[in-house]
Amino acid sequence: MAIAVMFGNVLALVFTIVFARKLGQTGYGSLSALISTYIILMVSGAAVQTTVAREVSAATAAGDPKAGAGVRRWLESLMLVLFAVAAISVLGRHVLAAIIGVKDVPWGAAGTLPSGCLWLMLSIERGALQGFHRYRMVGASWVMEAIARLAFALVLVGAGAGVTGAFLATPLSLAAMGLVLLIPLARLLPHTTRGAHPLGELFVRAGAPVAALALVAWMQDGNVIIVKHIATGRQAGSYAAAAVAAKAIMWVAVGLSLYLVPEVARRARLREHPTGVLTSTLGLIALVGVPMVLVYAAAGRTILRIAFGHKFVGASGALPWLGLALCLLACTYVAVQYHLALHRWRFVGVLAVAAIAQPVVLVVIGAHLTPIALGLLGVNGALGVTMVALALRAAPALPATEETEGEFEPVLTQVE
Numbered sequence: 001m002a003i004a005v006m007f008g009n010v011l012a013l014v015f016t017i018v019f020a021r022k023l024g025q026t027g028y029g030s031l032s033a034l035i036s037t038y039i040i041l042m043v044s045g046a047a048v049q050t051t052v053a054r055e056v057s058a059a060t061a062a063g064d065p066k067a068g069a070g071v072r073r074w075l076e077s078l079m080l081v082l083f084a085v086a087a088i089s090v091l092g093r094h095v096l097a098a099i100i101g102v103k104d105v106p107w108g109a110a111g112t113l114p115s116g117c118l119w120l121m122l123s124i125e126r127g128a129l130q131g132f133h134r135y136r137m138v139g140a141s142w143v144m145e146a147i148a149r150l151a152f153a154l155v156l157v158g159a160g161a162g163v164t165g166a167f168l169a170t171p172l173s174l175a176a177m178g179l180v181l182l183i184p185l186a187r188l189l190p191h192t193t194r195g196a197h198p199l200g201e202l203f204v205r206a207g208a209p210v211a212a213l214a215l216v217a218w219m220q221d222g223n224v225i226i227v228k229h230i231a232t233g234r235q236a237g238s239y240a241a242a243a244v245a246a247k248a249i250m251w252v253a254v255g256l257s258l259y260l261v262p263e264v265a266r267r268a269r270l271r272e273h274p275t276g277v278l279t280s281t282l283g284l285i286a287l288v289g290v291p292m293v294l295v296y297a298a299a300g301r302t303i304l305r306i307a308f309g310h311k312f313v314g315a316s317g318a319l320p321w322l323g324l325a326l327c328l329l330a331c332t333y334v335a336v337q338y339h340l341a342l343h344r345w346r347f348v349g350v351l352a353v354a355a356i357a358q359p360v361v362l363v364v365i366g367a368h369l370t371p372i373a374l375g376l377l378g379v380n381g382a383l384g385v386t387m388v389a390l391a392l393r394a395a396p397a398l399p400a401t402e403e404t405e406g407e408f409e410p411v412l413t414q415v416e
Contacts, residue, residue, distance in 0.1 A: 004139030005255030006248070011146035015153065019166050022157055030102045034112060034167045037100050041116030043217060045123035047209030048202065050261050052124050054341050055205075056131020057262035061269040068189045071128045074202055075121055075182075082117040089113045108164040111171050118174035125181045130262045132188050138258055141177055148173035208345035212336050215351040219329055219358060219383070220250060223376055226359050231367040238314035239369055241304055245296070246322035249289050253330035256281045257337040264341035278338045278391055282331055289327035296320040314369065321373035328377070328384035335387035347390055354383040 023031060052071070059067035089096060093110035097103050100112065122145075129138050152172045156165025227239045260281050267274040296303065301316035315322075339347050361375045 001135050001139040001255045001258045003255065004142045005258070006251040008142035008146040009251045011143070011150060015146075015150050018150070019153065019157070023163060023166065030105050030108070030163045031166050034100065034102060034105070034108050034163075035170075037112045038115050038119075038167075038170060041112065042119055043214050044203075044206070044210055045116070045119040047206045047213050048120060049123035049127035049130070050209045050213075050337065050340050051202065051206040052127030053130035053258075053262045054265040054343075056128050057133070057265040058269040060131060060133075061266040066190050068128050068131065070202065071124060071185070071189055074124055078117060078121050078124070082114060082121070085117050086114045102163075105163045105167075108167045111164075111168050115171040115174060118171050118178060122174050122178045122181070125178060125185055126258075128185055128189070129181065130258060131265075133262060133266075134184070134188075135259055137181070137184060139255070141181055142255075144180070145173050145177045148176050208348060209340050211348050212340060212345075212351060215348070215355045216329070216333055216336055218355050219332070219351070219380070220247065220326075222355070222358060223362060223372070226362045227367075227369075227372060230363060231369070234311075235314065235367060235369060238304075238312050239318065239372070241307070241312040242300075242315035242319045242322050242369075242373075245303060245307065245319060246326040249285065249292060249323070249327050249330045250333065252288050253285060253333045256284055257334060260334065261337050261341040264338055268342055274338075274342070275392055278334065278388075281334050282388065285327065285330050285334060289323075289330065293320055293323040293327065296323045318369040318373035321370065321377050325373060325377040325380045328380040331384045332380070332387045335384075335391045338391050339387075347387060350383065350386055350390070354379055 019031060056068045056071075089110040089112070093106040094103075096112065097106040097109035100109050102109055122141075126138050126141060149169050149172075152169035153166045156169060159165065161168070221243075224236075224240050224243050227236050231239065260277055263277050264274040267277065297320035300319035301313050304313045304316055304319065336347070336351070339345075358376070358379050361379055362372055365371045365375045
């Protein structure tokens with residue numbers, strides 16, 4: 001699954017390179033704004049996927065014949081929401097375009113909110129499949145979605161749809177993948193929806209994952225925004241290129257977490273200690289991350305020149321430190337998913353402190369790329385050690401009754 005997610009992100013990078021050339025600077029600037037809006041909307045879907053995977057996996061491990069009963073109900077509710085959001089987006093496309101800053105492509109802006117709804121639906125499907133331990137199917141869906149997105153975009157842009165066509169490939173690929181996954185998922189889901197939680201309750205239960213993953217997203221990408229404010233344009237561009245290269249390890253962490261969450265929930269339900277899954281996952285992060293950092297230290301300048309061009313090699317000195325900082329953030333991400341799989345939420349305070357500390361540290365350092373990378377390494381290092389230590393210290397204590405199932409506080413002893 002880690003390989004599948006990484007390959008999907010490689011295809012996303014291919015998408016970026018292809019359409020940066022096809023659309024030109026101005027066109028690609030508008031496409032980037034639309035994609036950035038969509039990425040913000042993706043946070044809730046990722047959080048809901050974690051919640052669904054955790055609950056379906058726990059119910060499956062307990063032998064509950066109604067495991068996944070709520071999935072049908074949630075998808076049906078979201079289908080109604082999708083139609084309403086699509087209508088509102090079409091009618092208010094010019095307002096959306098103005099807010100996003102892409103007044104020249106209002107129909108592209110109209111596709112952002114429906115894309116968020118489709119991503120949420122697909123995330124619920126993937127979460128349910130994770131809960132049923134259909135990992136290969138989930139991994140394959142990441143690759144197939146990326147391929148479909150690239151194919152749809154090439155067709156639409158080739159037909160003259162420009163930026164709008166390039167972006168609308170996203171909701172089209174999400175819809176296609178959602179229909180494909182619905183077929184095997186329908187065979188696994190119970191036919192009854194009796195006793196299923198309503199959609200609103202699902203979002204309430206996903207509150208901690210939404211907050212946690214939003215903070216991790218800020219820790220991952222916020223430094224690029226900060227550097228853009230405190231450094232020159234050329235420095236910011238070089239730093240952004242190095243940051244893209246350093247984030248490769250995060251793709252591995254995301255893929256491994258797709259396995260970690262349901263497996264931890266299953267072991268906890270069976271009263272088995274789940275820390276072995278965490279330590280194994282962290283070991284795999286190290287297995288990939290250490291060689292990556294060494295390569296960046298030995299050939300960082302060459303890598304940036306080949307991938308982005310000679311104008312972007314100014315951050316080559318910062319690249320290995322950024323790579324190490326992102327390796328530590330990958331460990332944080334895995335620890336966050338581990339906490340979420342066990343219904344913990346108090347760790348969010350630790351993330352919030354780090355999220356506040358990061359911009360303060362970088363602003364104090366100023367416009368010096370290698371010191372900035374070292375500052376980021378310090379913040380991510382402290383955060384990673386704290387999050388992993390909290391994860392390893394907590395002792396599972398599963399609920400004894402159905403009444404307490406699903407609640408954050410009673411599910412596990414809160415050592416934090």
